[in-house]
Amino acid sequence: MLSVAVRWPCPPGSPRTQIPPSISTTTSTTPSPSASPAPNHNPFFPRHTARFPGLLLCSPRRPIGPASSRPRAFPDMDDTDKRDSEKKLHTRLRLWQFRDKYILEPIDGFADSYLSISRADGSINLIGELPECSTTQSPNIRTIFGVIGILKLLLGAYLLVITECECVGSYLGHPIYKVSGMQILPCNHSLKSSSAEQKKMEAQFSELLNAAEGTSGLYFSYDVNLTLCLQRLHELGNESKLLPLWRQAEPRFLWNSYMLEALIDNKLDSYILPIIQGCYQNFQAAIGPKVVNVTLIARRCTRRTGTRMWRRGADTEGYVANFVESEQILQSNGFTASFVQVRGSMPFLWEQIVDLTYKPNFEIVRPEEASRVAERHFLDLSKKYGSVLAVDLVNKHGSEGRLSERFAKAMQTIQNDDIRYVHFDFHQICGHIHFERLSLLYNQIEDYLNKHGYFLLNEKGEKVAGQTGVVRTNCIDCLDRTNVTQSMIGRKMLESQLKRIGFFGSDDLITAYPFFDANFKILWANHGDEISIQYSGTPALKGDFVRHGKRTVQGILKDGWNALARYYLNNFIDGTKQDAIDLLQGHYIVSLSRDMSSPAKAGTLETYASFRLALTVVLSGLMFALMSLRQAQNDVRHLLLALVWAGLSLGIAVFVRAKGRLFTNRPRLFRSKHR
Secondary structure: OOOOOOOOOOOOOOOOOOOOOOOOOOOOOOOOOOOOOOOOOOOOOOOOOEEEEEEEEEEEHHHOOHHHOOOOOOOOHHHHHHHHHHHOOOOOOEEEOOOOOOEEEOOOOOOOOOOEEEEEOOEEEEEEOEEEEEEEOEEEEEEOOOOEEEEEEOEEEEEEEEEEEEEEEEEEEEEEEEEEEEEEEOOHHHHEEEHHOHHHHHHHHHHHHHOOOOOOOEEEEEOOOOOOHHHHHHHHOOHHOOOOHHHOHHHHHOOHHHHHHHHHHOOOOHOOOOOOEEEEEEEEEEEOOEEEEEEEEEEEEEOOOOOOOOOEEEEOOOOOOOOOOEEEEEEEEEEEEEEEEEOOOOOOOOOOOOOOOOOOOEOOHHHHHHHHHHHHHHHHHHHHHOEEEEEEEOOOOOOHHHHHHHHHHHHHHOOOOOOOEEOOOHHHHHHHOOOOOOOOOOHHHHHHHHHHOEEOOOOOOOOEEEEEEEEEEEEEEEEEEHHHHHHHHHHHHHHHHHHOOOOOOOOOOOOOHHHHHHHHHHHHHHHHHHHHHHHOOHHHHHOHHHHHHHOOHHHHHHHHHHHHHHHHHHHHHHHHHHHEEEEEEOOOOOOOHHHHHOOOOOOOOOOOOOOOHHHHHHHHHHHHHHHHHHHHOOHHHHHHHHHHHHHHHHHHHHHHOHHHHHOOOOOOOOOOOOO
């Protein structure tokens, strides 16, 4: 049968217009993102992708009268409208930047007050009207699309807002947006009267926030809870569904949880926008006369979040690094099916600290606690997902073998009818090109997948089946091998779903529909790339197989480049990035008494160790040694000088190699509890 692409724009009501900065508007004429979908349209299908840059308005272009003569935001609002508005999130806000305060004015619907944030200390209060504007107090104005939160540092606070967003599709009929631009607004005027030491320290922390502006993979919705999978959303009670979105949210996946605390304390529900970090991918295609919509959503856990080398294994509470919930959703002909998988680092205490070597040694920390930590981790998974099948893809031999052995030993004490462990030596069996041999793994876990199934709703929205267990996949990074394996499992489950709703015959496969098959591969390849970028800084390795179904020369060369890029990022960039993550997530709480000694305080050697300086000296020494050798035939003293320069270069190189950890970019703030 012929497969034909079907593309739809975002659901009706999504902002579509890009307003030129030169145009000043008092009232928004752009449809609200939360407007109701038009009749006779299935709102699950996304309609288009649009960008919304922040709107910069120059105040002189907008005539402003005295405060008493200006109308309130939305007059004539009855009590029912007011109660309804308090439950809804503001989708567009006008940001007024006065000298002493920021004011957020809702411009998307009912509102009878404005949110005022002091630029001195970040304190919050609601006001009834805007301050008067004059030639001496002329604010900058721009449109924003939500408040990410407020972060308090040493002496000041910082307001994070969304300045650009992109509609990428929909979830249960509601638009989903990706953050494509954020701005960090300082509320730290109190620094003017602070000491030089305090100013220096505040500057160090604020520099980390600047690095955080580039955080990727942030998604949100004004109308639906993105932190919960379809099955958990369906199981929410009626009372829970009436709560504001942030109160419905799964704390593990709420990326801006810590930064929302100030808004939560002030009960500003209409400003509290839940944000997840992860991935959203979607495609539509036709199978015969029927259109099939497939969506893939990833939700990253915030409990042990961080960068590839600085967040490994688990903490003492059983939370693991790079834990991601991936939900694959099928919708067609009135049916909706959802299948959830998870990935995460091996759940015991281990590290791999960068030291300038290409592959640093693995270190198992407190091995006697491995069983207890693993038990806590799997107990938590069981409470949330039911039965758990742990698929370990780590090598059985070599340096990875010690980790695999420790994992298997820990699992021996906790395996039962609901927790099962399967080891599959990915590299030994599949090598670097024969990934089709993953069918051997599927044969081992097929019975589990058939038993625990997936979540399914019929045309009436009634639950037909539920998912009672989850597959937990891991390799070392939980990126490359894991994504290849999860895409294989996702493909098998999608085929099973299509057979159940009558689209496929008993022997039909996705490969029989080339367009559908190609888009499914791209879906998982993009999914793997985005998660990998967030954890390692580069796209996933082995992505050519996921994207094309086979290994290619171009893909192998790209993997080599990405491996080198990971080496550079791990050794020289990720320490600062880790500090920024810990600051945003609240893993490191700034306080005056704690931080007056400076977060970067270290020993003398550690403070002045510089890889760039050492490399410069080594290369210069070698250059001078070569120059001296060329002169040695005229003067034997130059031979001695060449030996001195060469010895100096060699000595520094040996020292840097021996003390490699001192010359890397390491986190300065939060330290793992088990170090």
